[in-house]
Amino acid sequence: MNVYEISHITDKLKNNTYPGRGIILGVTPDGRKKVCAYFIMGRSQNSRNRVFTETVDGICTEAFDPSLLQDPSLIIYHPVRMVGDVLICTNGDQTDTIAKAIMDGGTFEEALRTREFEPDGPNWTPRISGIVAEDGSYKLSILKSADAEGTACVRQFFEYPPMPGVGHFIHTYVTDGNPIPTFQGEPERVDISDDLDTYAGMLWTNLNSDNKVSLFVRYTDIETGEYEQLIVNDNT
Numbered sequence: 038m039n040v041y042e043i044s045h046i047t048d049k050l051k052n053n054t055y056p057g058r059g060i061i062l063g064v065t066p067d068g069r070k071k072v073c074a075y076f077i078m079g080r081s082q083n084s085r086n087r088v089f090t091e092t093v094d095g096i097c098t099e100a101f102d103p104s105l106l107q108d109p110s111l112i113i114y115h116p117v118r119m120v121g122d123v124l125i126c127t128n129g130d131q132t133d134t135i136a137k138a139i140m141d142g143g144t145f146e147e148a149l150r151t152r153e154f155e156p157d158g159p160n161w162t163p164r165i166s167g168i169v170a171e172d173g174s175y176k177l178s179i180l181k182s183a184d185a186e187g188t189a190c191v192r193q194f195f196e197y198p199p200m201p202g203v204g205h206f207i208h209t210y211v212t213d214g215n216p217i218p219t220f221q222g223e224p225e226r227v228d229i230s231d232d233l234d235t236y237a238g239m240l241w242t243n244l245n246s247d248n249k250v251s252l253f254v255r256y257t258d259i260e261t262g263e264y265e266q267l268i269v270n271d272n273t
Contacts, residue, residue: 043203046227046236050243055080055213058128060167061240062175062197063204063229070256071173072204072229074240075116075126078248080213083107088270089251094119095132096253101272111155111162117253122171122262124255128209129155131164145176146194153190154182159216161187165207173199173259177207181219195224199259204229237267 050056061074077098079085086105089096095117100106106113114130120139125132131152138148145168155162161182169175176196183189197205205224210217230236237254244252255266 041226043226043228046204046206047239047243049206049225049227050240050245053212054245055210055217055248057162057209057217058165059206059208060126060128060165060177061204061206061227061229062126062167062169062177063227064173064199064201064259065229065231065256066202067231068199068201069260070231070258071124071169071175071199072236072254072256073117073124073126073167073169074236074252074254075128076240076244076252077116077128077250078244079250080248084112085248085250086272087112087250088272089116089253089268091268095125096268098251101270111157117255124169124257125167126169127164127166128162129164131166135166135168145178149178149180149192149194152180153192154180154187156187158187159185161219162217163209163219165209165220167207169257171259171262175199175205177205177224179207179220202229203227233265233267237269241269 058077088101090099097115115132118125120136135148163179163181166178178194183191204227206227207224233256252269257264
């Protein structure tokens, strides 16, 4: 077993009907750019009725058709926000919790110790979060239920140095199911492409066509801080 094996991102996605929501953080093979990708999927009409929209400091989710919006509590949020030179990416309103903590001089870990998994039993959807520093180093976290009843929260944190061509992928679910099985283990080592359009295309093409909703990808030059990004929405 090669514990340092780097999987192709398409192999992680193409045969998985429902990884749920996913975060990929990493660095391009030339070592020049830090990469953040985030996607959402949906099984219900309420979850599928969404788009990513650009904001001043990142992106937010919005209802594609406001007349179809039901409960917004777990589907409308800011997945990506910048606080100074720090990029935050999450699958829920814990983005704002992390942002406030950083602005107040706190840390990623301190912020997430005040939160837990989503209250949507029996799935108990994990809260996944990532943060990228100015130098390209990054952290990932998952908050998940300790048991099938949702009686306690397990909080796991992972910290990575910037390694050219290497990314780490964490997603909310193993695959589809009823209830949906929670992600297990460490974030998965995956490859990163030098080109934003190529990488975004691979991600979008290999997400399940029946369940994919939106994708965000940003490439940021580590030296200059300049970035380019792409948003893809199934609802157009």
